[in-house]
Amino acid sequence: MLDRPGALEDEIAAFIVERATDHARDLFQNEQAAPTGDDLYSRAVRGIHAKLVAAKAAAEQAERMRQAVETDDMLRRLKEGQEL
Numbered sequence: 001m002l003d004r005p006g007a008l009e010d011e012i013a014a015f016i017v018e019r020a021t022d023h024a025r026d027l028f029q030n031e032q033a034a035p036t037g038d039d040l041y042s043r044a045v046r047g048i049h050a051k052l053v054a055a056k057a058a059a060e061q062a063e064r065m066r067q068a069v070e071t072d073d074m075l076r077r078l079k080e081g082q083e084l
Helices: 007-029 040-079
Strands: none
Touching (some): 007 040
């Protein structure tokens, strides 16, 4: 398993990423803030948490845009006297 140089470091990094991802998802689902520490683990959690928050914001924005287009279309049809 650790048969090459750097393999241990890779295993440690994979472990940190896995744990940080789980922790960030838990925080995100419970609408809690990410940790503010400057250690490697806290920074990893913050990065993943930020990506989750950004993805949620993008999805919400896309939904608002979809609704706006739908509303604009409905208003256009009303103006033109079309049935809804």
